[in-house]
Structures are given as structure tokens and as C-alpha cells.
Amino acid sequence: MKVNPVALKEWDSTIKVLAEGRQVILLRKGGIKEETRRFELKSDSFYLYPTYEHQRPELVKEQDRHYVEQSLSGFEPNAPTVKLTAYAEVAADLEIRDLEQLEQLSPYHMWSEGLAAERLRWKAKEPLHVLLLRVYTLVEPLEIEVLPEYSGCRSWIELSPSPELREMKPVLEDGEFEALCNEIKHAI
Secondary structure (H helix, E strand, O other): OOOOOEEEEEEHHHHHHHHOOOOOEEEEOOOOOOOOOOOOOOOOEEEEEEEOOOOOHHHEOHHHHHHHHHHHHOOOOOOOEEEEEEEEEEEEEEEEOOHHHHHHOHHHOOEOHHHHHHHHHOOOOOOEEEEEEEEEEEEEEEEEEOOHHHOOOOOEEEOOOOOOOOOEEEOOOHHHHHHHHHHHHHHO
16 A cells, blocks of 8 residues: 555544544545645555544534544643544545435444534535545554644645554554445445
8 A cells, every 4th residue: 555645634533533434535625725625535555643622522423522532632732742643535425405314324434413504604616525544553653753834724634754654553454444334335
């Protein structure tokens, strides 16, 4: 596997759910400071870079709130480094535009119905991207320096220097992952 020095910024709690294989999707519209003002898939594989700023327990389903609480309890606002624990490959980038399609995805993600619907409505002319991700955990986490250019409401960051290649293992077996992706595609 060729590893890219690119990272997608995502809630730390969501990364934990992805790394446990409880979820294989991300819902994206783009960060406020995106160059194009909309989400674009800049790479088909990337590290998952943990963020903490917008996580709140009430934004996720009740059964998943402990992930947010756990994440926030370990958050150090001015930490000089961050640990990367997961890497992902995009299996599909699906676009949805209506609430009915979004509601069909509810069993497959951790977010509250209100938050998911808010993401769909934000920038209403743009589709909501449903990324189906093949997630890998790093056998040994990668600790990197937090650089100023990593901050801000943007989706993508270029890691510098390029991280060294680490051993990774898939979160889900091939057959299980393929079956879940087919089920999600069929749902919408």
C-alpha cells in the first residue's frame, strides 16, 4: 500500500468509531475555509487527523456519546503533538441531495438526525458527500508535530515532513467491508 502524506481532519470521536469498525462512512460538505467553498476529494487515501473543537455529546446518538466524552476528556488544547492512529482508503464517494436518502443512512453512522440534516442543509446547492472508507489502524500510532498550517476549518492538510510508513491492519475483513458497502449503497 502506498501511503500519502495527506490527512483529512475529522472529530477524534468519529475516528475512534471508524477504528473500531462500527462505522465506515463520513458525511462531508467541506470546511468553512475550503479553497473552493465546497468539499472535494483531494486524495483517495489519507491519514485521519483528530480534531476536537466542534464535538459535543448532544450532536451524536445517545449510545455513542461516550466516544465524545472520552475524546474531550483527553483533549489538550495547546498540545505540541498529535497522534495519528488510523489511515483510510475511499471505496466510494456517493453524493446525496435529499433528506429521505440521508435518513436511510441513519443506522450506519453515529451522528444525531439533527446534525446529519444540518450538514445536508448547509450550502444547500452542494451535495452531501458520503465517503465509504476502508479504514486501517496503525499498529504503532504516529506522533507528529502540530503545525500552524494544520489549524482552521478546512478538511485537508498536507503532513510535513511526510510520515514514515507504518504497519497497518484493516479494521474489517474484506468480505465484511464489501457487504457493508453494498448494503449502504442499496439503502440510498
